[in-house]
Amino acid sequence: MSRNREVARLLGELALLTELDEGSPQAFRVRAYDNAARAVNGLTLDVDSMSESRLIATKGIGKSTAQKIREYVETGTITKLEELREKYPPEYVHLTRIPGLGPKRVALLHEELGIGSVEDLRRAIDEQALRDVAGFGPKSEAKLLQSIERLGLSGKERRTPIEHALPIAEEIVSGLATSRAVEAIEYAGSLRRFRETIGDIDILVSAGDHNAVMGAFLQLAVVEEVLGRGDTKSSVLTHAGMQVDLRVVDPDQYGAALLYFTGSKAHNIRLRQLALERDWTLNEYALWEAGSDEVVASRTEVEIYDALGIPFIEPPLREDTGEIEAAQEHTLPDLVRFTDIKGDLHVHTELSGDGHETLEDMLDAVAARGMDYVAITDHGEDLRINGVSRGQMLAQRERIAGLAKRYEPMRILHGCELNIDRAGDLDYDREFLMGFDWCVASVHSLFDLDRAAQTQRVVAAMRHPAVNAIGHLTGRQIGSRPAIELDLDAVIEAAVETGTALEINSHLRRLDLAPEVARRAAVAGADLVISTDAHTVGELDQMQWGVLNAQRGWVDKSRVVNTRPVDEFLEWVAAKRTSR
Ligand code: DGT
Ligand code: CA
Ligand code: CA
Ligand code: ZN
Numbered sequence: 001m002s003r004n005r006e007v008a009r010l011l012g013e014l015a016l017l018t019e020l021d022e023g024s025p026q027a028f029r030v031r032a033y034d035n036a037a038r039a040v041n042g043l044t045l046d047v048d049s050m051s052e053s054r055l056i057a058t059k060g061i062g063k064s065t066a067q068k069i070r071e072y073v074e075t076g077t078i079t080k081l082e083e084l085r086e087k088y089p090p091e092y093v094h095l096t097r098i099p100g101l102g103p104k105r106v107a108l109l110h111e112e113l114g115i116g117s118v119e120d121l122r123r124a125i126d127e128q129a130l131r132d133v134a135g136f137g138p139k140s141e142a143k144l145l146q147s148i149e150r151l152g153l154s155g156k157e158r159r160t161p162i163e164h165a166l167p168i169a170e171e172i173v174s175g176l177a178t179s180r181a182v183e184a185i186e187y188a189g190s191l192r193r194f195r196e197t198i199g200d201i202d203i204l205v206s207a208g209d210h211n212a213v214m215g216a217f218l219q220l221a222v223v224e225e226v227l228g229r230g231d232t233k234s235s236v237l238t239h240a241g242m243q244v245d246l247r248v249v250d251p252d253q254y255g256a257a258l259l260y261f262t263g264s265k266a267h268n269i270r271l272r273q274l275a276l277e278r279d280w281t282l283n284e285y286a287l288w289e290a291g292s293d294e295v296v297a298s299r300t301e302v303e304i305y306d307a308l309g310i311p312f313i314e315p316p317l318r319e320d321t322g323e324i325e326a327a328q329e330h331t332l333p334d335l336v337r338f339t340d341i342k343g344d345l346h347v348h349t350e351l352s353g354d355g356h357e358t359l360e361d362m363l364d365a366v367a368a369r370g371m372d373y374v375a376i377t378d379h380g381e382d383l384r385i386n387g388v389s390r391g392q393m394l395a396q397r398e399r400i401a402g403l404a405k406r407y408e409p410m411r412i413l414h415g416c417e418l419n420i421d422r423a424g425d426l427d428y429d430r431e432f433l434m435g436f437d438w439c440v441a442s443v444h445s446l447f448d449l450d451r452a453a454q455t456q457r458v459v460a461a462m463r464h465p466a467v468n469a470i471g472h473l474t475g476r477q478i479g480s481r482p483a484i485e486l487d488l489d490a491v492i493e494a495a496v497e498t499g500t501a502l503e504i505n506s507h508l509r510r511l512d513l514a515p516e517v518a519r520r521a522a523v524a525g526a527d528l529v530i531s532t533d534a535h536t537v538g539e540l541d542q543m544q545w546g547v548l549n550a551q552r553g554w555v556d557k558s559r560v561v562n563t564r565p566v567d568e569f570l571e572w573v574a575a576k577r578t579s580r
Contacts (some may be wrong), residue, residue, distance in 0.1 A: 004040055005171040006221045007047045007069060010081060011037035012167075014068070017084035020096060020103045035060040035356075038538050040069070048073045076221075090240045091117035097480040099147050100140065108133060118154045150482045152197075159197035160242055161479035163508040166191065168222055168238055169201050172246075175220050176205065181212035183251050188261040192315045194548040196478050196511055200243035202261050206254040213248045253285050255300035260284035266320035267313075274308045274324075316515075316552035333522075333556040336530070338547045340563040343373035344540065346417065346440050346471060346503065346531035351396055352378040352386050356536045359399060365537040367410050373566045375415035375438040376400065380427030382419040383444060390432060397435075411566050413437035417471060419444050422453075424460025426467070433466035438573060440503060440531075442471030443484060451485035458491055462500040465577050469501040469529050472512040480509075488517060492524045499576040501527040501561055504553075506546025507539070518553030527572075528555060529562050 015033035019025050039060030040047050047069060050058075055066035068078050095106045095118060109115040112133045113124050125145050130136040148154050169187040177185050182205055186192065189202030207213045210231050217234060218226055227235040227243070235245050249257040260268060261284065268282075275282040279290045286298035287307055297303040305312045310327040314335060317323040326332045348355035349362050355378065357365075366374045378396070381387040388396075397414045404412060415438035418426040426433065426441060433439060441461040449457070461467055473491070474483030495502050502521050505512045510533070513521065521528060530546040532539055550560065557563050561572055 003073075003175075003221075004043055004047045005167070005174055007072060008037045008040040009167055009171060009222075010072065010078060011040060011065065011069075014078070014081050014084070016093070017081070017088050020088050020093070020106075021084060023103045023107075032062050032065055036062070036065040036069075038536055041538055085239065089116070093240075094118055094153065095121060098144060098151075098153065099481050100143055105135070108135070118148060118158075122148060122154055147482070151479060153479070159199055160240075161509070162191070162194070162196050162198055162511070163478065164240070165198035165201055165242060166508065168242060168244070169203065171222055172201075172203055172217070172220060172244065175222075176203075176213065176216055179213065179216045181207045181209040181216070183207055184254055186258060188258055189263060192262045193264060193318055194316045194545075194552050196514070198242075200245060203244065203246045204254070204258055204261055205246065205248045206251045207248050208250065210248040214246070217246050249284075251299075253298050255302075255304055256282075256286045256298040257284050259301045259304055262315050262318065264319050267318040267323070270320055270324045271304075271308060274310070278308070280307075314551055316548055317554065333554050334558070335551045336547060336555050336557040336560045336563060338544050340557050340560070341530060341543055341547065342371065342565065343375070343562040343569065344369075344371055344532050344534070344543065345375040345413075345415070345438060345469065345529055345562055346377050346505070346533045347374055347540070348378055348417075348533070348535045349376060349396075351388050351392060352383075352417075352535075354379075354386050354535055359396070360403070361537060362534070362540075363403065363407055363410075363412065365540050367407055369540055369543075371410060373411040373413060373569065375413040375440075377415040377417040377438070377440050380416050380418045382421065382427040387419075387427070388416075390428065415439060417442055418461075418467070420457050420461045422446055422449070422457060424457035426461060426464060430464075430466070433464070434577070436466060438468055439466045440469045440471040441467045443473075443475050447475055447481065447484050449484070451487055454484045455487040455490050458486065459494040462494050462498045465579075467500055468573055468576060469503050469531075470495070471503045471531075471533070472505040472507075472510050473502055473517070474512050474514070476512050476514070477509050478511065483512070483514070488520060492521045492526050495521065495526040496524060499527070499572075499579070501529040504528055504530045504546050504550050504555075506530060506532045506542040506544075506549070508542065508545055511545065511549045513549075513553065515549055515552035518550055518555050522553065522555045522559045526559070527561050528559050530560055531562070 011033050015030050019030045039058055052066045052070050055061050055069055056063055072078050096103055113129055115121050115124055124130055125141045130141045131138050169191055173185050173187060176182055184206040186204055188204045190198050191201060205213050214234055222238050223236045224239045225237040233247050237243055272282045275287060280296055281288045281290055287296040287304050297307040302312050313323050313327055344366055347362055349359045350357060378388050379386055381389055400412050400414050414436055416436050418439055418441040420441050420443050476483035502513055504518055530550055532542045534540045561569060
């Protein structure tokens with residue numbers, strides 16, 4: 001399986017660059033590469049062992065893509081991808097992520113002003129040069145500058161959205177895990193703490209034979225350039241310019257090293273103080289008795305926390321925002337865990353134009369993931385690009401009723417994802433909405449309204465008795481779209497008052513609620529729901545990311561309504577609907 005992720009990543013990159021090339025995410029080839037990337041990720045066979053005809057026989061892989069996969073397996077490169085990489089270097093790709101610039105507008109700026117990077121764009125804005133290009137004016141200059149600054153897209157400290165960093169780390173971990181020399185391997189650093197943006201990727205390996213691991217690492221397909229190679233540490237760059245640090249330690253030091261390189265630095269400093277109070281020292285090799293080489297603990301993180309007299313602290317909490325004190329006072333939250341989740345309440349099918357799978361395929365996949373309940377939530381009629389009419393919704397409800405027996409004991413709820421309009425009004429009418437078992441209402445438009453207007457529309461939606469949850473509250477997309485302006489205190493207060501849950505959307509691009517917001521909401525007593533918002537079978541696996549994001553927000557299991565057994569959950573849904 002080790003090369004499936006690698007091939008899927010390259011197909012994903014082909015999709016992205018082809019989208020730039022053809023100017024549309026809907027282009028046939030873009031969809032074809034996207035589908036193939038998903039298909040390869042879902043394979044149970046090794047992709048490199050499959051013939052061209054075998055690949056073509058796989059759902060989601062067409063002839064031309066199958067040829068490219070074989071080309072890669074045989075030669076180590078895909079000519080088409082190399083051409084596109086040449087044409088669209090990483091700096092250029094970054095430009096296209098700026099809100100208000102798409103592939104076409106970036107191409108225009110490149111042609112007219114030679115702009116090829118965010119730095120170039122910044123300079124052109126400073127020189128007021130954009131306004132001379134058709135379709136741009138002083139207003140768009142100001143807006144672009146604001147986006148660059150709000151999203152932190154320029155400068156040396158540019159960070160990579162977790163959506164792009166995590167697959168690279170997973171590919172490295174799965175690529176090395178099969179190596180005989182490797183005894184244990186994990187990614188550490190900000191990625192293990194599940195920060196939403198990543199400076200560099202830190203990978204930690206436990207092994208006796210350091211040299212063999214270093215050799216295997218430098219051979220990996222993601223490695224584009226070697227910055228340094230040593231016996232315990234090597235650093236490399238990926239094609240997109242991400243730095244990866246790999247450290248190899250002896251097995252008896254693994255726990256101490258994992259603790260140290262997971263950070264955060266601020267958390268580590270607090271732990272070292274705890275060690276000092278006991279006349280010990282803590283470093284990346286071990287917890288030591290002061291002034292001797294007597295090791296107190298080093299093999300596992302648990303042993304070290306234990307020796308320091310506090311319970312194990314989950315990585316997402318390690319930011320020195322109160323977790324040490326809470327651990328000492330035994331008041332750490334009973335953090336929600338992946339295994340606690342009993343239902344997925346935001347799932348799309350092909351009925352929404354942006355969904356990709358049939359109702360049955362999605363239900364099979366949800367059932368295979370062991371859920372006790374699921375809500376199918378295709379888009380309401382007001383969503384311009386792909387909303388669903390009343391007739392189609394009612395037909396879907398019939399189909400679900402017909403499938404109920406087949407999926408027992410899993411319960412299928414017929415839901416809907418509604419659109420919150422400028423005034424906070426929703427799709428359909430009240431009577432029709434009350435016919436759904438479950439409604440999520442989300443903002444999908446007008447991201448630039450002012451704070452009062454945004455707050456008003458969201459709160460108005462919460463006051464509707466059919467609305468059980470607000471989806472992806474702030475609409476943010478990490479690194480490419482800022483959160484809408486909201487009076488969060490007012491929103492959270494209204495959530496509590498109306499009994500409306502706030503969704504933690506698990507998509508790696510969204511992670512919305514952000515952890516800080518989830519923490520405020522949980523403290524205020526708001527109900528939360530962790531959902532995948534899956535548009536494909538593979539995206540159902542995003543639940544684990546939503547859970548980690550909730551953990552970063554200190555979310556206690558008791559606050560998450562989809563950890564409850566189905567009957568209790570349905571009572572909670574009914575409570576809002578009957579109270580008003
Ligand atoms: P990043 O890469 O900016 O997203 O954030 P991190 O947390 O991954 O930071 P990084 O890669 O510089 O270092 C990884 C971990 O190593 C960090 O979380 C804590 C530890 N570490 C690095 N430098 C120091 C240091 O000077 N003192 C202490 N106590 N820990 C450090
Ligand atoms: Ca790092
Ligand atoms: Ca690092
Ligand atoms: Zn959705």
